[in-house]
Amino acid sequence: MSTxxxxxxxxxxxxxxxxxxxxxxxxxxxxxxxxxxxxxxxFLILVGLAQHHGGxxxxxxxxxxxxxxxxxxxxxxxxVLIRRYYHLTGSTALESxxxxxxxxxxxxxxx
Amino acid sequence: MKSxxxxxxxxxxxxxxxxxxxxxxxxxxxLEPASELPQLLQENLSxxxxxxxxxxVLLNFRSYDTLLEIAVLVIAAMAGISMARTRSLEDPELRxxxxxxxxxxxxxxxxxxxxxxxxxWAGADRPGGAFQAGAMLAATGVLMRLxxxxxGFLRPGMLLRIGLVLGFALFLLVGLASALAGEAFLAYPxxxxxxxxxxxxxxxxxxxxxxxxxxFVAAPVNNASxxxxxxx
Numbered sequence: 056m057s058t059x060x061x062x063x064x065x066x067x068x069x070x071x072x073x074x075x076x077x078x079x080x081x082x083x084x085x086x087x088x089x090x091x092x093x094x095x096x097x098f099l100i101l102v103g104l105a106q107h108h109g110g111x112x113x114x115x116x117x118x119x120x121x122x123x124x125x126x127x128x129x130x131x132x133x134x135v136l137i138r139r140y141y142h143l144t145g146s147t148a149l150e151s152x153x154x155x156x157x158x159x160x161x162x163x164x165x166x
Numbered sequence: 167m168k169s170x171x172x173x174x175x176x177x178x179x180x181x182x183x184x185x186x187x188x189x190x191x192x193x194x195x196x197l198e199p200a201s202e203l204p205q206l207l208q209e210n211l212s213x214x215x216x217x218x219x220x221x222x223v224l225l226n227f228r229s230y231d232t233l234l235e236i237a238v239l240v241i242a243a244m245a246g247i248s249m250a251r252t253r254s255l256e257d258p259e260l261r262x263x264x265x266x267x268x269x270x271x272x273x274x275x276x277x278x279x280x281x282x283x284x285x286x287w288a289g290a291d292r293p294g295g296a297f298q299a300g301a302m303l304a305a306t307g308v309l310m311r312l313x314x315x316x317x318g319f320l321r322p323g324m325l326l327r328i329g330l331v332l333g334f335a336l337f338l339l340v341g342l343a344s345a346l347a348g349e350a351f352l353a354y355p356x357x358x359x360x361x362x363x364x365x366x367x368x369x370x371x372x373x374x375x376x377x378x379x380x381x382f383v384a385a386p387v388n389n390a391s392x393x394x395x396x397x398x
Contacts, residue, residue: 060192060195063191063195064188064191064192066191067184067187067188067191068184068188070184070187071180071181071183071184071187074180074183074184075176075177075180078176078179078180079173079176079177079180100191104191104194104195107195109204110204112203112204113204113207113219113220113222113223114203114204114207114223114227114228116220116223117220117223117224117228117231118228118231120220120224120297121224121231121232121235123297124235124239124297124374125235125238125239127378128238128239128242128243128377128378128381129242131242131246131378131381131382131384132242132245132246132381135245135246135249135381135384136249138249139249
Protein backbone atom coordinates (compact mmCIF):
# COMPACT_ATOMS: atom_id res chain seq x y z
CA MET A 56 0.00 0.00 0.00
CA SER A 57 1.47 3.33 -1.05
CA THR A 58 1.37 6.58 0.91
CA UNK A 59 -1.15 8.29 -1.41
CA UNK A 60 -3.55 5.39 -0.95
CA UNK A 61 -3.14 5.81 2.80
CA UNK A 62 -4.13 9.46 2.34
CA UNK A 63 -7.24 8.38 0.47
CA UNK A 64 -8.19 5.87 3.18
CA UNK A 65 -7.63 8.54 5.85
CA UNK A 66 -10.01 10.65 3.80
CA UNK A 67 -12.58 7.86 4.01
CA UNK A 68 -12.23 7.77 7.79
CA UNK A 69 -12.59 11.57 8.02
CA UNK A 70 -15.64 11.37 5.78
CA UNK A 71 -17.26 8.92 8.18
CA UNK A 72 -16.53 11.18 11.15
CA UNK A 73 -17.95 14.16 9.29
CA UNK A 74 -21.08 12.26 8.28
CA UNK A 75 -21.65 11.15 11.85
CA UNK A 76 -21.30 14.75 13.01
CA UNK A 77 -23.58 16.07 10.29
CA UNK A 78 -26.40 13.69 11.26
CA UNK A 79 -25.79 13.35 14.97
CA UNK A 80 -25.04 16.87 16.15
CA UNK A 81 -27.82 19.35 16.80
CA UNK A 82 -26.06 22.69 16.94
CA UNK A 83 -26.09 24.25 13.47
CA UNK A 84 -22.53 25.55 13.70
CA UNK A 85 -21.32 22.05 14.52
CA UNK A 86 -23.22 20.70 11.55
CA UNK A 87 -21.48 23.27 9.35
CA UNK A 88 -18.09 22.23 10.74
CA UNK A 89 -18.95 18.60 10.08
CA UNK A 90 -19.78 19.55 6.50
CA UNK A 91 -16.35 21.13 6.25
CA UNK A 92 -14.73 17.94 7.53
CA UNK A 93 -16.61 16.01 4.85
CA UNK A 94 -15.43 18.35 2.10
CA UNK A 95 -11.81 18.15 3.29
CA UNK A 96 -12.13 14.37 3.30
CA UNK A 97 -13.41 14.49 -0.27
CA PHE A 98 -10.41 16.52 -1.39
CA LEU A 99 -8.07 14.09 0.36
CA ILE A 100 -9.67 11.12 -1.41
CA LEU A 101 -9.65 12.92 -4.76
CA VAL A 102 -5.99 13.93 -4.63
CA GLY A 103 -4.72 10.81 -2.85
CA LEU A 104 -6.44 8.35 -5.13
CA ALA A 105 -5.23 10.13 -8.27
CA GLN A 106 -1.68 10.34 -6.97
CA HIS A 107 -1.66 6.64 -6.22
CA HIS A 108 -1.28 5.92 -9.93
CA GLY A 109 2.02 7.35 -11.01
CA GLY A 110 2.73 10.68 -9.42
CA UNK A 111 0.80 13.93 -8.96
CA UNK A 112 -2.07 14.48 -11.36
CA UNK A 113 -2.80 18.19 -11.92
CA UNK A 114 -6.42 17.67 -12.98
CA UNK A 115 -7.79 16.43 -9.61
CA UNK A 116 -5.56 18.98 -7.89
CA UNK A 117 -7.22 21.77 -9.85
CA UNK A 118 -10.62 20.27 -9.02
CA UNK A 119 -9.74 20.19 -5.31
CA UNK A 120 -8.61 23.83 -5.53
CA UNK A 121 -11.94 24.78 -7.07
CA UNK A 122 -13.71 22.79 -4.38
CA UNK A 123 -11.83 24.52 -1.58
CA UNK A 124 -12.89 27.95 -2.79
CA UNK A 125 -16.50 26.87 -3.20
CA UNK A 126 -16.51 25.31 0.28
CA UNK A 127 -15.18 28.57 1.76
CA UNK A 128 -18.00 30.48 0.11
CA UNK A 129 -20.53 27.89 1.24
CA UNK A 130 -19.25 28.04 4.82
CA UNK A 131 -19.41 31.83 4.90
CA UNK A 132 -22.93 31.80 3.49
CA UNK A 133 -23.90 29.11 5.98
CA UNK A 134 -22.65 31.21 8.88
CA VAL A 135 -24.57 34.24 7.64
CA LEU A 136 -27.72 32.11 7.35
CA ILE A 137 -27.21 30.59 10.81
CA ARG A 138 -26.82 34.05 12.31
CA ARG A 139 -29.97 35.22 10.60
CA TYR A 140 -31.82 32.13 11.81
CA TYR A 141 -30.58 32.74 15.34
CA HIS A 142 -31.77 36.34 15.13
CA LEU A 143 -35.22 35.32 14.01
CA THR A 144 -35.82 32.32 16.28
CA GLY A 145 -33.34 32.62 19.13
CA SER A 146 -32.41 29.01 18.57
CA THR A 147 -29.20 27.39 17.40
CA ALA A 148 -30.73 24.09 16.35
CA LEU A 149 -33.28 23.19 13.74
CA GLU A 150 -36.70 22.38 15.11
CA SER A 151 -37.40 18.69 14.92
CA UNK A 152 -40.24 18.07 12.51
CA UNK A 153 -41.40 15.03 14.43
CA UNK A 154 -42.81 16.04 17.79
CA UNK A 155 -41.08 13.58 20.09
CA UNK A 156 -43.97 12.10 22.09
CA UNK A 157 -45.69 15.40 22.66
CA UNK A 158 -42.76 17.47 23.88
CA UNK A 159 -41.32 18.66 20.57
CA UNK A 160 -39.51 21.91 19.89
CA UNK A 161 -36.96 21.34 22.61
CA UNK A 162 -34.29 23.14 20.60
CA UNK A 163 -35.94 26.48 21.29
CA UNK A 164 -34.47 28.48 24.06
CA UNK A 165 -37.21 30.06 26.13
CA UNK A 166 -36.44 33.72 26.52
CA MET B 167 -33.82 14.06 23.55
CA LYS B 168 -33.05 11.22 21.18
CA SER B 169 -33.71 7.61 21.86
CA UNK B 170 -30.70 5.29 22.14
CA UNK B 171 -32.08 3.19 19.30
CA UNK B 172 -32.04 6.20 16.96
CA UNK B 173 -28.48 7.04 17.96
CA UNK B 174 -27.40 3.46 17.34
CA UNK B 175 -29.14 3.52 13.97
CA UNK B 176 -27.33 6.70 12.95
CA UNK B 177 -24.01 5.24 14.07
CA UNK B 178 -24.60 2.01 12.16
CA UNK B 179 -25.68 3.90 9.04
CA UNK B 180 -22.57 6.10 9.13
CA UNK B 181 -20.35 3.07 9.68
CA UNK B 182 -21.93 1.18 6.80
CA UNK B 183 -21.64 4.10 4.38
CA UNK B 184 -18.03 4.68 5.44
CA UNK B 185 -17.20 1.02 4.93
CA UNK B 186 -18.81 1.14 1.49
CA UNK B 187 -16.80 4.22 0.54
CA UNK B 188 -13.61 2.65 1.91
CA UNK B 189 -14.21 -0.47 -0.11
CA UNK B 190 -14.73 1.44 -3.35
CA UNK B 191 -11.66 3.60 -2.72
CA UNK B 192 -9.63 0.45 -2.08
CA UNK B 193 -10.90 -1.18 -5.27
CA UNK B 194 -10.21 1.97 -7.28
CA UNK B 195 -6.73 2.02 -5.81
CA UNK B 196 -6.12 -1.55 -6.89
CA LEU B 197 -7.19 -0.88 -10.48
CA GLU B 198 -4.62 -0.48 -13.21
CA PRO B 199 -4.14 3.18 -14.14
CA ALA B 200 -6.18 3.80 -17.25
CA SER B 201 -6.02 7.57 -17.32
CA GLU B 202 -3.93 9.27 -20.00
CA LEU B 203 -4.66 12.70 -18.55
CA PRO B 204 -1.27 13.56 -17.02
CA GLN B 205 0.61 12.68 -20.22
CA LEU B 206 -1.97 14.47 -22.34
CA LEU B 207 -1.58 17.52 -20.14
CA GLN B 208 2.22 17.49 -20.37
CA GLU B 209 2.07 17.25 -24.15
CA ASN B 210 -0.34 20.16 -24.53
CA LEU B 211 1.08 22.40 -21.81
CA SER B 212 2.95 24.61 -24.26
CA UNK B 213 -0.29 25.44 -26.06
CA UNK B 214 -2.00 26.70 -22.91
CA UNK B 215 -0.04 29.93 -22.46
CA UNK B 216 1.14 29.17 -18.91
CA UNK B 217 3.83 26.85 -17.60
CA UNK B 218 2.23 25.53 -14.42
CA UNK B 219 -0.03 22.51 -15.03
CA UNK B 220 -2.57 23.34 -12.29
CA UNK B 221 -3.03 26.89 -13.62
CA UNK B 222 -3.27 25.51 -17.14
CA VAL B 223 -6.06 23.16 -16.06
CA LEU B 224 -7.85 25.84 -14.05
CA LEU B 225 -7.83 28.61 -16.62
CA ASN B 226 -7.47 26.91 -19.96
CA PHE B 227 -8.29 23.21 -20.23
CA ARG B 228 -11.08 23.20 -17.68
CA SER B 229 -11.87 26.89 -17.44
CA TYR B 230 -15.54 25.96 -17.41
CA ASP B 231 -15.09 24.82 -13.79
CA THR B 232 -13.47 28.07 -12.82
CA LEU B 233 -16.22 30.07 -14.52
CA LEU B 234 -18.90 28.20 -12.59
CA GLU B 235 -16.87 28.51 -9.40
CA ILE B 236 -16.71 32.28 -9.60
CA ALA B 237 -20.42 32.27 -10.40
CA VAL B 238 -21.04 30.32 -7.17
CA LEU B 239 -18.92 32.85 -5.28
CA VAL B 240 -20.84 35.79 -6.70
CA ILE B 241 -24.16 34.17 -5.79
CA ALA B 242 -22.95 33.42 -2.26
CA ALA B 243 -21.79 37.02 -1.83
CA MET B 244 -25.13 38.37 -3.06
CA ALA B 245 -27.05 36.12 -0.69
CA GLY B 246 -24.73 37.01 2.17
CA ILE B 247 -25.05 40.74 1.60
CA SER B 248 -28.81 40.59 1.29
CA MET B 249 -29.03 38.68 4.57
CA ALA B 250 -26.99 41.26 6.45
CA ARG B 251 -28.26 44.45 7.96
CA THR B 252 -26.55 46.97 5.77
CA ARG B 253 -26.62 49.61 8.47
CA SER B 254 -24.07 47.80 10.55
CA LEU B 255 -21.45 47.96 7.81
CA GLU B 256 -20.69 51.43 9.08
CA ASP B 257 -21.26 50.73 12.74
CA PRO B 258 -18.48 52.46 14.66
CA GLU B 259 -19.10 50.15 17.63
CA LEU B 260 -17.59 47.27 15.71
CA ARG B 261 -14.25 48.95 15.37
CA UNK B 262 -11.47 48.14 17.73
CA UNK B 263 -9.07 50.93 18.52
CA UNK B 264 -5.99 48.87 19.11
CA UNK B 265 -2.95 51.09 18.66
CA UNK B 266 -0.64 48.09 18.33
CA UNK B 267 -2.71 46.60 15.53
CA UNK B 268 -2.75 49.96 13.78
CA UNK B 269 1.00 50.35 14.00
CA UNK B 270 1.50 46.79 12.80
CA UNK B 271 -0.82 47.32 9.87
CA UNK B 272 1.36 50.08 8.48
CA UNK B 273 3.94 47.42 7.86
CA UNK B 274 1.64 44.55 7.07
CA UNK B 275 -0.72 46.05 4.52
CA UNK B 276 1.89 47.00 1.90
CA UNK B 277 3.64 43.67 2.40
CA UNK B 278 0.42 41.72 2.04
CA UNK B 279 -0.58 43.62 -1.09
CA UNK B 280 2.85 42.94 -2.54
CA UNK B 281 2.51 39.25 -1.67
CA UNK B 282 -0.91 39.14 -3.33
CA UNK B 283 0.55 40.62 -6.50
CA UNK B 284 3.42 38.13 -6.37
CA UNK B 285 1.04 35.18 -5.92
CA UNK B 286 -0.99 36.36 -8.89
CA TRP B 287 2.09 36.62 -11.09
CA ALA B 288 3.65 33.39 -9.82
CA GLY B 289 0.60 31.40 -10.89
CA ALA B 290 1.99 31.24 -14.43
CA ASP B 291 4.86 28.88 -13.64
CA ARG B 292 4.62 27.77 -10.00
CA PRO B 293 1.97 27.32 -7.30
CA GLY B 294 -0.08 30.46 -6.96
CA GLY B 295 -2.82 32.15 -8.90
CA ALA B 296 -6.00 34.14 -8.69
CA PHE B 297 -7.60 32.36 -5.74
CA GLN B 298 -4.58 32.48 -3.48
CA ALA B 299 -4.01 36.13 -4.34
CA GLY B 300 -7.68 36.91 -3.82
CA ALA B 301 -7.64 35.24 -0.40
CA MET B 302 -4.60 37.36 0.48
CA LEU B 303 -6.41 40.53 -0.60
CA ALA B 304 -9.42 39.55 1.47
CA ALA B 305 -7.23 38.93 4.53
CA THR B 306 -5.72 42.39 4.10
CA GLY B 307 -9.21 43.83 3.92
CA VAL B 308 -10.29 41.98 7.06
CA LEU B 309 -7.32 43.34 8.98
CA MET B 310 -7.99 46.86 7.73
CA ARG B 311 -11.62 46.57 8.67
CA LEU B 312 -10.76 45.35 12.18
CA UNK B 313 -8.74 48.48 12.81
CA UNK B 314 -11.59 50.63 11.61
CA UNK B 315 -10.11 51.95 8.42
CA UNK B 316 -12.83 53.40 6.24
CA UNK B 317 -13.53 50.90 3.49
CA GLY B 318 -15.94 52.98 1.46
CA PHE B 319 -16.20 50.57 -1.43
CA LEU B 320 -17.90 48.00 0.79
CA ARG B 321 -20.95 50.18 1.20
CA PRO B 322 -23.83 48.94 -0.93
CA GLY B 323 -23.63 50.83 -4.17
CA MET B 324 -22.32 50.84 -7.68
CA LEU B 325 -18.69 50.25 -6.71
CA LEU B 326 -19.51 47.14 -4.66
CA ARG B 327 -21.68 45.68 -7.42
CA ILE B 328 -19.08 46.29 -10.12
CA GLY B 329 -16.33 44.84 -7.93
CA LEU B 330 -18.31 41.69 -7.18
CA VAL B 331 -19.11 40.79 -10.78
CA LEU B 332 -15.99 42.13 -12.52
CA GLY B 333 -14.11 38.84 -12.73
CA PHE B 334 -17.15 36.80 -13.66
CA ALA B 335 -18.20 39.35 -16.29
CA LEU B 336 -14.85 39.36 -18.07
CA PHE B 337 -14.66 35.57 -17.94
CA LEU B 338 -18.13 35.23 -19.42
CA LEU B 339 -17.37 37.88 -22.04
CA VAL B 340 -14.27 36.01 -23.20
CA GLY B 341 -16.25 32.78 -23.37
CA LEU B 342 -19.08 34.37 -25.34
CA ALA B 343 -16.68 36.15 -27.68
CA SER B 344 -14.93 32.92 -28.56
CA ALA B 345 -18.28 31.19 -29.01
CA LEU B 346 -19.51 33.96 -31.32
CA ALA B 347 -16.29 33.78 -33.33
CA GLY B 348 -17.15 30.20 -34.19
CA GLU B 349 -14.86 28.45 -31.72
CA ALA B 350 -15.88 26.36 -28.76
CA PHE B 351 -17.17 28.20 -25.68
CA LEU B 352 -14.17 29.53 -23.71
CA ALA B 353 -11.62 28.46 -26.33
CA TYR B 354 -8.95 31.14 -26.36
CA PRO B 355 -7.69 32.23 -29.78
CA UNK B 356 -4.17 30.89 -30.40
CA UNK B 357 -1.43 33.27 -29.34
CA UNK B 358 -3.70 35.28 -27.08
CA UNK B 359 -3.86 32.64 -24.34
CA UNK B 360 -1.28 34.17 -22.03
CA UNK B 361 -2.68 37.71 -22.25
CA UNK B 362 -6.27 36.55 -21.76
CA UNK B 363 -5.40 34.30 -18.83
CA UNK B 364 -3.46 37.07 -17.16
CA UNK B 365 -6.22 39.66 -17.53
CA UNK B 366 -8.89 37.20 -16.39
CA UNK B 367 -6.78 36.23 -13.37
CA UNK B 368 -6.16 39.86 -12.40
CA UNK B 369 -9.85 40.74 -12.42
CA UNK B 370 -10.69 37.43 -10.74
CA UNK B 371 -8.26 38.30 -7.94
CA UNK B 372 -9.97 41.64 -7.34
CA UNK B 373 -13.43 40.07 -7.43
CA UNK B 374 -12.54 37.16 -5.17
CA UNK B 375 -10.94 39.46 -2.63
CA UNK B 376 -14.02 41.64 -2.64
CA UNK B 377 -16.45 38.71 -2.43
CA UNK B 378 -14.69 37.11 0.54
CA UNK B 379 -14.42 40.48 2.27
CA UNK B 380 -18.09 41.21 1.63
CA UNK B 381 -19.02 37.84 3.10
CA PHE B 382 -16.92 38.62 6.16
CA VAL B 383 -18.52 42.02 6.59
CA ALA B 384 -21.97 40.56 6.00
CA ALA B 385 -21.90 38.79 9.36
CA PRO B 386 -21.74 41.74 11.76
CA VAL B 387 -21.50 41.36 15.48
CA ASN B 388 -24.74 42.62 16.90
CA ASN B 389 -27.19 41.98 19.64
CA ALA B 390 -29.64 39.15 19.17
CA SER B 391 -32.33 40.94 21.17
CA UNK B 392 -32.41 43.93 18.84
CA UNK B 393 -35.47 43.98 16.59
CA UNK B 394 -34.68 43.29 12.98
CA UNK B 395 -36.00 45.26 10.08
CA UNK B 396 -38.79 43.40 8.33
CA UNK B 397 -39.85 41.88 11.61
CA UNK B 398 -43.25 42.81 13.03
